[in-house]
Amino acid sequence: MINNGELLNVKGLCVDFFTEGGIAHAVHDVGFSVNRGKTFALVGESGCGKSVTALSIMRLIPDPPGKIVAGQIFFHDRNLLELSEYHIRSVRGNHIAMIFQEPMTSLNPVYTIGEQIVEAIQLHQNKTEAEAWELATEMLHKVGITDPRQRITEYPHQMSGGMRQRVMIAMAISCKPELLIADEPTTALDVTIQAQILDLLDELQKQTRMSILLITHNLGIVAERAENVAVMYASKIVELADSRSLFDQPLHPYTQGLLKSLPRLGFTGKRLHTIPGIVPDPLHFPAGCKFHPRCPIGCDDKRCRTIEPQLRQLDSGSPRRSPLVGEVSPMADEAKPGRRVACWYAPGYEKPDDPKTL
Amino acid sequence: MNANVTDTNGFLLKVEDLKTYFPVKKGLLRRTVGYVKAVDGISFTVRHATSFGLVGESGCGKTTAARSILRLLPVTSGKITFDNTDVLAADGSRLRNLRSSITMIFQDPVGSLNPRMTVGGIVGEPLKVHKKITGADLTEHVAQILSKVGLSPDHINRYPHEFSGGQRQRIGIARALILQPKLVICDEPVSALDVSIQSQILNLLKDLQQEFSLTYLFIAHDLAVVQFSCDTIAVMYMGKIVEQAPVSELYNNPLHPYTTALMSAIPKIGAPRQTDRQTLKGEVPSIFTPPAGCSFNPRCTFAKGRCFTENPPLKPVPDRPEHLLACWHI
Numbered sequence: 185m186i187n188n189g190e191l192l193n194v195k196g197l198c199v200d201f202f203t204e205g206g207i208a209h210a211v212h213d214v215g216f217s218v219n220r221g222k223t224f225a226l227v228g229e230s231g232c233g234k235s236v237t238a239l240s241i242m243r244l245i246p247d248p249p250g251k252i253v254a255g256q257i258f259f260h261d262r263n264l265l266e267l268s269e270y271h272i273r274s275v276r277g278n279h280i281a282m283i284f285q286e287p288m289t290s291l292n293p294v295y296t297i298g299e300q301i302v303e304a305i306q307l308h309q310n311k312t313e314a315e316a317w318e319l320a321t322e323m324l325h326k327v328g329i330t331d332p333r334q335r336i337t338e339y340p341h342q343m344s345g346g347m348r349q350r351v352m353i354a355m356a357i358s359c360k361p362e363l364l365i366a367d368e369p370t371t372a373l374d375v376t377i378q379a380q381i382l383d384l385l386d387e388l389q390k391q392t393r394m395s396i397l398l399i400t401h402n403l404g405i406v407a408e409r410a411e412n413v414a415v416m417y418a419s420k421i422v423e424l425a426d427s428r429s430l431f432d433q434p435l436h437p438y439t440q441g442l443l444k445s446l447p448r449l450g451f452t453g454k455r456l457h458t459i460p461g462i463v464p465d466p467l468h469f470p471a472g473c474k475f476h477p478r479c480p481i482g483c484d485d486k487r488c489r490t491i492e493p494q495l496r497q498l499d500s501g502s503p504r505r506s507p508l509v510g511e512v513s514p515m516a517d518e519a520k521p522g523r524r525v526a527c528w529y530a531p532g533y534e535k536p537d538d539p540k541t542l
Numbered sequence: 543m544n545a546n547v548t549d550t551n552g553f554l555l556k557v558e559d560l561k562t563y564f565p566v567k568k569g570l571l572r573r574t575v576g577y578v579k580a581v582d583g584i585s586f587t588v589r590h591a592t593s594f595g596l597v598g599e600s601g602c603g604k605t606t607a608a609r610s611i612l613r614l615l616p617v618t619s620g621k622i623t624f625d626n627t628d629v630l631a632a633d634g635s636r637l638r639n640l641r642s643s644i645t646m647i648f649q650d651p652v653g654s655l656n657p658r659m660t661v662g663g664i665v666g667e668p669l670k671v672h673k674k675i676t677g678a679d680l681t682e683h684v685a686q687i688l689s690k691v692g693l694s695p696d697h698i699n700r701y702p703h704e705f706s707g708g709q710r711q712r713i714g715i716a717r718a719l720i721l722q723p724k725l726v727i728c729d730e731p732v733s734a735l736d737v738s739i740q741s742q743i744l745n746l747l748k749d750l751q752q753e754f755s756l757t758y759l760f761i762a763h764d765l766a767v768v769q770f771s772c773d774t775i776a777v778m779y780m781g782k783i784v785e786q787a788p789v790s791e792l793y794n795n796p797l798h799p800y801t802t803a804l805m806s807a808i809p810k811i812g813a814p815r816q817t818d819r820q821t822l823k824g825e826v827p828s829i830f831t832p833p834a835g836c837s838f839n840p841r842c843t844f845a846k847g848r849c850f851t852e853n854p855p856l857k858p859v860p861d862r863p864e865h866l867l868a869c870w871h872i
Binding site for chain 1: 599600706707708709736737738739740741742744745748763764765766767769770790793803804805806807808809810811821822825826
């Protein structure tokens with residue numbers, strides 16, 4: 185199952201939330217794979233399903249109301265969705281660890297940080313109390329906390345936001361996980377501290393060859409830190425590519441709109457590009473392509489309004505000229521393997537023998 | 543009133559040596575043992591119909607400065623002149639008048655709207671309080687301002703929870719504009735919004751500024767956002783302005799080591815991955831025990847000699863009168 189360095193492989197994942205207002209399809213047919221020692225980013229706006237995807241991998245979807253209704257998640261060659269609760273607990277923390285957005289609420293305020301790290305270590309590893317404390321001190325040192333012997337006896341409120349996030353990372357890596365899921369790890373932090381934390385994750389990745397699944401809404405972080413990216417919109421992946429191609433030549437109108445609407449340093453124009461409308465409510469997704477009501481080209485197209493395009497590898501033999509991008513960029517000729525998009529208008533999207541072509 | 547603006551040399555707002563200190567109390571008798579200097583002697587002027595940006599990381603005093611200007615916090619010392627009125631001396635009806643010509647847009651579009659009030663009630667309340675307008679007149683005013691901010695007049699009887707984050711921020715903007723203020727303080731107006739919604743709101747603020755010739759005091763931590771929205775930017779660090787310049791000057795020629803570090807810390811798209819990124823070491827020192835000398839010295843790579851003993855004053859860079867800098871190094 186697992187070859188060419190693939191560590192995690194998510195296939196056809198569907199997660200529904202059964203609410204009073206109806207069934208919300210939070211994640212629909214999401215598939216991607218994370219390679220060993222690499223960083224894979226899931227990017228999208230709030231409510232697009234990126235965090236639910238991450239929680240599904242950890243099997244932490246609150247049930248009820250949530251339920252994983254379809255799909256497979258292969259980690260090594262085991263399907264995590266088929267494991268018993270007992271077995272998944274040995275995977276959590278040991279093999280897959282997670283850090284959360286809010287370092288304040290993810291640490292327990294009534295225990296010292298040492299006690300919390302030691303608890304995690306002793307739960308997963310066969311270590312004595314003294315060994316666990318020693319390891320915890322070493323981990324704090326590793327994540328760049330000065331004077332770890334002193335700080336290990338302190339409580340979370342005695343530390344700044346950046347420090348707390350370092351403690352969370354120390355706890356997550358203390359059991360040497362193969363996969364680290366980082367859910368918006370720097371969103372609550374200031375930019376200069378954000379850079380420090382991202383550098384730290386880079387450094388740890390180099391040392392331990394762990395894979396990182398980075399969940400973020402910040403496209404700048406993705407461009408700098410991830411090898412591969414999946415862009416999610418309204419419960420689905422709309423574009424999947426290596427990050428260089430994605431930023432050089434975005435193919436999906438949503439990705440293009442996002443990139444154009446970002447205020448960037450050095451931008452001197454009078455107005456920013458905008459994507460009209462708002463993200464659809466998961467209880468009432470539009471028919472057809474979920475992006476069509478906000479799409480500059482799909483809003484009037486009958487096919488976009490009625491048939492939902494699936495995420496599909498592009499046909500390399502087709503003309504590369506995109507009606508969206510308007511010009512052919514040099515990258516276009518090297519059709520990167522694994523580049524996928526879900527848009528009727530993407531160049532090379534339609535195959536000649538496609539039965540759905542109108 | 544507009545004629546008066548020229549009297550202050552085109553300046554609508556002038557802040558001189560503003561200090562807002564919070565006492566630190568300890569012990570059984572709650573004796574004051576020291577002060578947190580949240581805003582420590584900042585001066586700036588905002589010209590009519592322009593945008594002035596205050597930038598900095600959390601805890602640098604940018605929000606405290608804004609709240610001091612609105613007299614929402616007791617000011618320790620300094621002078622604030624708004625439209626020929628001495629803000630700190632104003633009381634009674636003059637203070638009320640002042641608060642109808644300076645309004646605020648808040649960061650959190652959920653927390654800043656009362657969930658029990660309808661949109662009409664929220665947006666119309668300032669008019670009821672300040673201008674005593676009620677009934678059909680009020681409804682008409684509210685409907686008018688709602689359509690200006692891109693909402694429909696039909697929304698008047700709905701409640702905040704029925705709206706998305708971006709629409710709620712539009713309600714907050716409508717509430718701030720209904721009194722036809724001269725100065726609008728925007729405190730992180732887009733940082734709680736999704737990327738695709740941020741640009742809608744930033745464009746809207748710009749359009750409204752042109753239409754009503756508004757003056758903005760823009761508070762943000764995102765340099766890219768303020769660059770788009772502002773004419774002049776002041777960078778704050780630990781209660782002081784460390785660098786101030788017109789926007790293009792600041793971005794093309796940042797001089798303070800903190801400003802350059804702040805800019806290089808922003809992850810960029812399209813640029814090759816920065817390998818020589820100057821990541822700032824350490825964190826902002828505790829504001830209870832600020833370092834002696836320049837408050838940036840514990841994190842600064844250039845700090846030496848004088849930096850540890852004397853605080854650098856904010857003064858113009860040679861040959862560039864509009865570019866102010868507080869650094870011994872340059």
